[in-house]
Amino acid sequence: xxxxxxxxxxxxxxxxxxxxxxxxxxxxALTGAASAVGCxxxxxALWLALVAAGVKPGDAVITTAFSFFxxxxxxxxxxxxxxFVDVDPATLNLDAALVGRQLRDRRLRTQQAxxxxxxxxxxxxxxxxxxxxxxRISQEFGVAIVEDAAQAIxxxxxxxxxxxxxxxxxxxxxxxKNLSAYGDAxxxxxxxxxxxxxxxxxxxxxxxxxxxHDEFGWNGRMDAIQAAVLRVKLAHLADxxxxxxxxxxxxxxxxxxxxxxxxxxxxxxxxESSAPVRLLARSPQAKHVFHQYVIRAQRRDELRQFxxxxxxxxxxxxxxxxHLQPVFSYLGLNAGDMPVSEQAAREVLALPMFPELTEAEIxxxxxxxxxxxx
Ligand SMILES: *Cc1c(COP(=O)(O)O)cnc(C)c1O
Numbered sequence: 001x002x003x004x005x006x007x008x009x010x011x012x013x014x015x016x017x018x019x020x021x022x023x024x025x026x027x028x029a030l031t032g033a034a035s036a037v038g039c040x041x042x043x044x045a046l047w048l049a050l051v052a053a054g055v056k057p058g059d060a061v062i063t064t065a066f067s068f069f070x071x072x073x074x075x076x077x078x079x080x081x082x083x084f085v086d087v088d089p090a091t092l093n094l095d096a097a098l099v100g101r102q103l104r105d106r107r108l109r110t111q112q113a114x115x116x117x118x119x120x121x122x123x124x125x126x127x128x129x130x131x132x133x134x135x136r137i138s139q140e141f142g143v144a145i146v147e148d149a150a151q152a153i154x155x156x157x158x159x160x161x162x163x164x165x166x167x168x169x170x171x172x173x174x175x176x177k178n179l180s181a182y183g184d185a186x187x188x189x190x191x192x193x194x195x196x197x198x199x200x201x202x203x204x205x206x207x208x209x210x211x212x213h214d215e216f217g218w219n220g221r222m223d224a225i226q227a228a229v230l231r232v233k234l235a236h237l238a239d240x241x242x243x244x245x246x247x248x249x250x251x252x253x254x255x256x257x258x259x260x261x262x263x264x265x266x267x268x269x270x271x272e273s274s275a276p277v278r279l280l281a282r283s284p285q286a287k288h289v290f291h292q293y294v295i296r297a298q299r300r301d302e303l304r305q306f307x308x309x310x311x312x313x314x315x316x317x318x319x320x321x322x323h324l325q326p327v328f329s330y331l332g333l334n335a336g337d338m339p340v341s342e343q344a345a346r347e348v349l350a351l352p353m354f355p356e357l358t359e360a361e362i363x364x365x366x367x368x369x370x371x372x373x374x
Contacts, residue, residue, distance in 0.1 A: 004228035011224070016204075019227040024187070026234055027171070030154070031163030033189035035196035038222035039203045042150040042172020045186035046074035046120075048202055048220060049168035052188070052195040053144040055080050055117045062102060063120040063148075064094040065321045066341040071122050071148045072322045074170075081114060082331070084323040086338040088130070090281035092294075092348070094121040095340075096133030103141045118144045123152035123162055125317070125350075126178065126244075126291035127283065131157040131165045138166075146170070150186075153179045154241045156287035163189035168199075173230055178244070178291050179237050185226040243355035244290040250359055251293055251351065254366040255279060260373060276373045278347075292317060296347035297369075304349060306372045312365055315350045 008019060016038070024036040039045050055061055057079025063071050065084040075082045085102055088095040099119060106116065119137065121129035131145075138145045145166035149155070153171055155162040163169040168190045173181040190196050201208055206217030255261045260277040278296040282288055294317070297303050304314050321341040323333040335342065351365055 001229060001232050004232050005225055008224045008228050014224050015221050017224050019224040019231065020222050023222075023227040023231050023234075026231065027163075027187050028189060030234070030237075031161040031169070031189050033161070033164040033169070034191050034193050036163075036187050036189045037196055037199040037203060038227060039186050039188060039199075039220045040222060041184045042170055042174060042177075042186040043070040043074060044203070044218075044220040045150075045170035045172065045188045046070055046146075046148060047077050047218075048188045048199045049146045049170045049190075050074060050078040050080070050118060050120070051202060052190065052199045053118050053146050053166075053168050055144075055146075058114055059117040060114040061118045061120055061146075062094075062099055062116060062143075063322075064122050064124075064341075065323045065338040066092055066318065066344055067122040067124065067148065067322065068150070068318065069322065069325065070150075071120060072328070075120065080117070082322070082328070083116065084321075084328075084331070084333065084338060086340045087124075087344065089340045089344075091124070091127060091129075091283060092280060092340075092344050093124050093127065093129040094119075096121075096130045096137060099134075100137050100140075103137065103143070107141075116141075116143055118146050120146045120148055121166075122148040122150075123155055125280070125294050126151050126155055126289040127280075127286045128152060128155055128157040128162055128165065130283065130285075131160075132285065134166075144168075149189075150174075150177065151291035152289060153177070154237055154287075155289045157283075158285045164191055167192055168195060173226065178241060178289055179230065179233055181226040182229045183223075183226055185222050185230065187222070240355040241289045243357075244353060245288070247353060247357050247362060248288070248290045248293050250362045251366065252279065254363060255295075258366055258370050260370060277369065290353055292350040293353040294348050294350045296344070297349050298347070298373075300347055300349050303369065303372050307365075307368055310364075310368050312368055313352055316345075316348060317350055318348075319345055321345050 147169035150172035203220035206215035
């Protein structure tokens, strides 16, 4: 890593340049997308992805109510209005059936509201949203699919890589992500080379050549030290993702033997299960990369406190759904409008998950959870 950083220092090319271009080629190859465009953060990547996909001021973009804030704030920065839709109770990914209904309802209304120009599904926790369903919706309604793949580098849907499933996709290399930089960085992938050219211009002040400006871009560039660090780590990503999958399988097995869980299926209603712990469903088409291993727990906050006392870290992704964030009050949404997201926000708990985790540590986590409920 230090040698890679030294190489950049010697080159004196600190912004974009050959390291960033090499990373762009490597990420395009990994995801199966035609091109990749390195940028300053995952949030920046989302904005570039939306604008390149054709989202214009005054448009609307459908996204999930249950994600990190940037999934929605990038829509606002593109000048559009987010339309929040609830999640599938089994996976907590954007519910494609509800999205389809939303689009059909709008089509029936004669007084057309703002144009819905894109749908932004988030591959939450490292598992792809139902991309078969979103493909069908995209074709039926002529709406672009933009992936928020910030948590899903290396993930697949039916053998196709996250990042090549929509027209554009955003990845984050924030230091907690499966592939992480030594600071902020992100990348956009696209299946459309023309859009890649547009994004290269947008990330660099809308400037096709120095000091000539065709449109309002921004400084959204990636720096070369981040690219050099990422290229060293990229060689290990497949191994790390495999380790995460093994750890998830160990958690699954230990939970199955613990008497704590019942597996929730999509046909069950929300409150049907009285088990203290529930696992999320795994889509058979998905290669899940377990950015997080998340359970739904009764008395979640007490459990989290109990684990903290035993020095076991855990985190809540996310404690408040997006439609209830104060900054989105102008949308006029209320508690009760997205019941699945709201219940998930009360129940989800992410357990320790990283490649170096040991089986003994996983055992201690599950035993501690069992102790809490006994
Ligand atoms: C991390 C993350 C982002 C933002 O990425 P940054 O690099 O922190 O800007 C966007 N969406 C989701 C779902 C994320 O997890």
